[in-house]
Amino acid sequence: MTVAVRLAGFWGTVPRPLKIVVSRLFMLVPQLFGVMMVTFLLVRLLPGDPALLLLGNMATPETIAAFRERLGLDLPVWDQFLRYVWSALHGDLGTSIFTSQPVVSDLLERAPATLELITYAMILTILIGVTLAIVSVVRPGGAVDIGSRIYGLAAGAIPDFWIGLLLIYFFFYMLGWAAAPFGRIDTFVAPPPVVTGFYTIDSLIAGNPQAFFSSVGRLVLPVLTLAIVNAGALMKMTKTVFADVYRSDFIRHARASGLPERTIRRIALRNCLPPIITLVGFMVGFLLGAAVLVETIFSWGGLGQYAVQAVVNSDYPALQGFVLVAAAFILVVYTVVDILYELADPRIRV
Amino acid sequence: MRAPDAAPLLAVDHLSVDFGEGAPKALSGVSFELRRDEVLGIVGETGAGKSVLARSLLDLLPEGGRIVEGDIRLDGASVLGLNEAEQGKLRGARIALIGTNAKALLDPVATVGAQIARVLRAHRACGRREAWAAAVDLLAQVGIVNPERRAKAYPHELSGGMAQRVVIAMAMVANPDIVLADDATLGLDATIQVQVLDLLVKRCRELGAGVVLITHDLGIIAHYCDRVAIMKGGRIVELGEVGRFLQGPRDDYSRTLLDAARVRPTPMAGQGEGAAQGMAEATHAKPLLDVRRLEKFFPIAGSTEVVRAIDDVSFSVGRGETLALVGESGSGKTTVGQCLVRLLECDGGGITFDGVDITDMPAKEFRPLRRRLQMVFQEPYVALNPRWPVRALIAEPLRLDPGLNARGRERRVRQLLDLVHLPLSLADAYPHELTAGEQKRIGIARALATGPDFVVFDEPTTALDIRVRAQIIDLVRDLQAEIGMSALFITHDLNSVRSLAHNVAVMRHGKIVEFGETETIFAHPTQDYTRMLLSAELPIEQGLLQRDRAEARRLAGTA
Numbered sequence: 001m002t003v004a005v006r007l008a009g010f011w012g013t014v015p016r017p018l019k020i021v022v023s024r025l026f027m028l029v030p031q032l033f034g035v036m037m038v039t040f041l042l043v044r045l046l047p048g049d050p051a052l053l054l055l056g057n058m059a060t061p062e063t064i065a066a067f068r069e070r071l072g073l074d075l076p077v078w079d080q081f082l083r084y085v086w087s088a089l090h091g092d093l094g095t096s097i098f099t100s101q102p103v104v105s106d107l108l109e110r111a112p113a114t115l116e117l118i119t120y121a122m123i124l125t126i127l128i129g130v131t132l133a134i135v136s137v138v139r140p141g142g143a144v145d146i147g148s149r150i151y152g153l154a155a156g157a158i159p160d161f162w163i164g165l166l167l168i169y170f171f172f173y174m175l176g177w178a179a180a181p182f183g184r185i186d187t188f189v190a191p192p193p194v195v196t197g198f199y200t201i202d203s204l205i206a207g208n209p210q211a212f213f214s215s216v217g218r219l220v221l222p223v224l225t226l227a228i229v230n231a232g233a234l235m236k237m238t239k240t241v242f243a244d245v246y247r248s249d250f251i252r253h254a255r256a257s258g259l260p261e262r263t264i265r266r267i268a269l270r271n272c273l274p275p276i277i278t279l280v281g282f283m284v285g286f287l288l289g290a291a292v293l294v295e296t297i298f299s300w301g302g303l304g305q306y307a308v309q310a311v312v313n314s315d316y317p318a319l320q321g322f323v324l325v326a327a328a329f330i331l332v333v334y335t336v337v338d339i340l341y342e343l344a345d346p347r348i349r350v
Numbered sequence: 351m352r353a354p355d356a357a358p359l360l361a362v363d364h365l366s367v368d369f370g371e372g373a374p375k376a377l378s379g380v381s382f383e384l385r386r387d388e389v390l391g392i393v394g395e396t397g398a399g400k401s402v403l404a405r406s407l408l409d410l411l412p413e414g415g416r417i418v419e420g421d422i423r424l425d426g427a428s429v430l431g432l433n434e435a436e437q438g439k440l441r442g443a444r445i446a447l448i449g450t451n452a453k454a455l456l457d458p459v460a461t462v463g464a465q466i467a468r469v470l471r472a473h474r475a476c477g478r479r480e481a482w483a484a485a486v487d488l489l490a491q492v493g494i495v496n497p498e499r500r501a502k503a504y505p506h507e508l509s510g511g512m513a514q515r516v517v518i519a520m521a522m523v524a525n526p527d528i529v530l531a532d533d534a535t536l537g538l539d540a541t542i543q544v545q546v547l548d549l550l551v552k553r554c555r556e557l558g559a560g561v562v563l564i565t566h567d568l569g570i571i572a573h574y575c576d577r578v579a580i581m582k583g584g585r586i587v588e589l590g591e592v593g594r595f596l597q598g599p600r601d602d603y604s605r606t607l608l609d610a611a612r613v614r615p616t617p618m619a620g621q622g623e624g625a626a627q628g629m630a631e632a633t634h635a636k637p638l639l640d641v642r643r644l645e646k647f648f649p650i651a652g653s654t655e656v657v658r659a660i661d662d663v664s665f666s667v668g669r670g671e672t673l674a675l676v677g678e679s680g681s682g683k684t685t686v687g688q689c690l691v692r693l694l695e696c697d698g699g700g701i702t703f704d705g706v707d708i709t710d711m712p713a714k715e716f717r718p719l720r721r722r723l724q725m726v727f728q729e730p731y732v733a734l735n736p737r738w739p740v741r742a743l744i745a746e747p748l749r750l751d752p753g754l755n756a757r758g759r760e761r762r763v764r765q766l767l768d769l770v771h772l773p774l775s776l777a778d779a780y781p782h783e784l785t786a787g788e789q790k791r792i793g794i795a796r797a798l799a800t801g802p803d804f805v806v807f808d809e810p811t812t813a814l815d816i817r818v819r820a821q822i823i824d825l826v827r828d829l830q831a832e833i834g835m836s837a838l839f840i841t842h843d844l845n846s847v848r849s850l851a852h853n854v855a856v857m858r859h860g861k862i863v864e865f866g867e868t869e870t871i872f873a874h875p876t877q878d879y880t881r882m883l884l885s886a887e888l889p890i891e892q893g894l895l896q897r898d899r900a901e902a903r904r905l906a907g908t909a
Contacts, residue, residue: 248454249449249451249454249455250454250455250456250457250458252410253447253449253455253456253517254457255410255441256408256410256441256442256446256447256449257441257442257446257447257469257472257520257521258438258439258440258441258442258443258469258472258473258524259438259442259468259469259472260438260472261434261438263468263472267457267460270457270459270460271457271458271459273459344459345458345459346458346459346504346506347458347459347504347506
């Protein structure tokens with residue numbers, strides 16, 4: 001009791017930002033364990049026996065049984081799960097049945113490709129979406145306002161792969177401005193040594209301008225594709241929220257106090273941050289899987305393609321690895337979102 | 351002090367504003383002048399165009415509004431037709447606006463110190479640290495205790511009065527020539543209102559600024575203003591010295607306003623001494639509602655401490671008797687009301703209603719009693735379902751009565767509308783189509799629908815126009831006489847209490863500090879706190895005297 005009281009007293013003195021971060025990080029542990037359990041069970045629910053699939057029609061019951069034993073498929077599900085958690089904690093997600101490589105190294109090779117794509121796409125999405133929203137609220141009826149309305153309608157209706165194909169057709173095939181849609185870097189340019197896994201950053205670290213420009217060139221079209229598709233939704237939501245704030249009493253009062261318009265816009269945008277943070281967080285998590293079509297079109301070799309391959313081949317370890325990494329990644333993104341959200345709004349109690 | 355020969359600081363000349371072609375004019379031909387070191391009061395009811403006037407002075411009219419005629423001159427130079435940048439130099443720097451509901455005027459995600467510093471930096475080139483220091487200094491000047499710490503607070507952490515002070519500090523930051531206070535103290539406690547207005551007027555006098563005090567409270571006018579303009583339907587119907595106006599308004603409408611404001615302090619005695627005596631005796635026999643040592647605590651988040659919202663409160667109300675519970679916000683008076691109708695469970699003590707102990711009565715058994723024990727909520731608009739017409743709103747509580755069929759309910763709805771003096775035509779209106787006064791009446795009708803013996807009125811007259819407030823008070827008084835119900839009247843408006851309540855209980859920090867008959871409390875308050883509450887009231891009659899004294903003090907102070 002006294003310990004609890006003293007703890008509560010101590011907790012009361014912790015500064016608010018630290019409180020938010022610590023309490024959120026604590027939540028991460030049970031959440032991750034839950035994610036592992038769910039992914040393990042979900043993958044088991046997929047149809048198709050991997051042993052049968054890999055050995056083909058000619059396999060005898062004995063070879064199948066032996067193979068199952070080798071993969072641990074003959075053990076009780078609960079036992080399989082415990083083994084899985086144990087090895088996952090030691091950085092072993094098993095060996096991909098299809099590529100015959102450790103799943104971890106497969107994922108480590110592919111994850112940075114997708115993350116690099118998503119990161120730049122999100123930055124561009126935020127820039128486009130928020131800027132359009134603000135300009136169209138501040139100058140209603142202007143060219144940007146009308147243009148953004150049309151764009152808002154279209155962006156929800158046009159699929160990403162189609163935009164990707166259009167961009168390739170016009171900017172690569174017709175005009176020849178863009179780099180070829182074949183992978184992350186020019187075939188003749190050696191990828192920079194891995195530090196972060198992002199070619200753009202690694203090439204800068206390595207001081208290799210050729211690799212840098214090549215990788216940036218390859219990024220332009222896929223990033224643009226994802227941004228065009230996603231900026232529409234972000235713009236529409238930001239516009240609604242921003243318009244509300246922009247009409248509110250405190251903005252009117254700021255204007256009556258003689259604050260310059262630039263400052264007023266900044267204040268209004270600052271007040272819109274919580275919903276923007278939420279939507280951007282959601283989009284990042286969503287893109288991890290949804291970028292697969294764009295990855296395919298641009299032969300990106302990212303996580304999405306790997307996952308599709310794993311599903312098609314009933315590659316249990318690979319699929320489990322992907323789902324685990326994706327879920328963990330989304331969990332981390334949402335945790336960051338929660339932290340930022342609470343930091344952005346001082347009214348939320350922690 | 352005033353120099354009549356000097357050019358007026360602000361001259362408004364035949365100003366007309368409308369909202370689009372064909373729409374009725376929001377302002378038509380408004381003319382007045384404001385001199386340095388003068389406080390001009392502008393009075394009018396809701397919709398008279400007061401706020402439109404204030405905002406047109408800053409060229410910040412609501413969407414669609416435009417000035418169609420007339421001129422606004424500041425120190426002789428017209429301010430119409432200035433571009434945005436020049437307007438920006440005017441707003442906040444030369445003309446500052448203090449609006450209603452300060453908490454909504456502050457940026458919710460920035461500290462108040464940063465907000466004041468921001469305004470300062472917009473008008474004067476200075477460093478971040480310097481601006482912050484100035485903001486803290488200014489907070490101290492507007493009477494905020496511990497300004498260094500308060501400067502780091504966010505608006506939601508401040509009380510309404512404190513937020514209003516912050517807004518005043520924001521307005522004063524650039525030493526403006528003109529301060530427009532648009533209902534700046536609406537919804538504040540009487541004591542806080544006096545503090546805030548004193549502070550505002552004092553600061554402006556020190557700066558020699560001209561003040562336009564927009565209000566619907568003639569008490570404020572009588573106490574603080576030099577001249578007064580009465581507005582109605584977008585026109586100024588009367589403009590003159592406050593003293594002359596209070597002695598005899600020339601315009602009919604201003605006379606109605608003044609009369610309505612004066613009606614308030616009629617003593618309770620008007621109801622007939624005999625009846626009151628008889629009731630008082632009956633009271634001693636057996637009170638309808640008896641509250642003994644009531645307690646209610648709220649936990650404070652993140653600690654083991656509690657707020658003692660109600661701390662050992664006892665009182666009783668007899669049949670046909672009205673008790674007024676008076677106190678500032680946060681004194682626990684609304685909590686008492688909510689405990690009585692069991693919207694909140696109390697943490698100690700007991701409540702007896704008509705001989706039955708209802709303190710821990712199970713909700714199921716208490717339900718039938720609710721018909722006899724009703725509450726009128728503070729904010730009628732929030733308490734009314736926006737998607738229901740008036741008819742359904744009033745009929746809702748009637749469904750509690752199984753003996754009433756659809757036709758019976760319909761008849762009862764009509765009776766109730768009639769009882770609260772609303773026309774039948776309103777039966778199909780929705781809450782947003784009603785005025786604040788009509789919403790209050792609907793709230794009262796709902797509470798009366800089940801024919802209760804006891805009604806809790808929670809702040810029934812706050813934020814209403816003078817005439818509407820008088821009407822609501824009349825209504826409640828009529829209802830008392832007609833139905834003979836008992837009531838608990840929760841309010842911070844002492845004047846309304848005087849004409850309604852038999853007894854008054856003064857609450858502070860969850861305790862009743864003084865209890866007695868209404869007239870006794872008004873005539874001979876024994877507690878300092880009660881005296882403070884009484885002195886915070888701004889009755890019109892004493893206004894002139896006090897103003898002269900204040901003027902004398904001020905002159906003595908400045909000399």
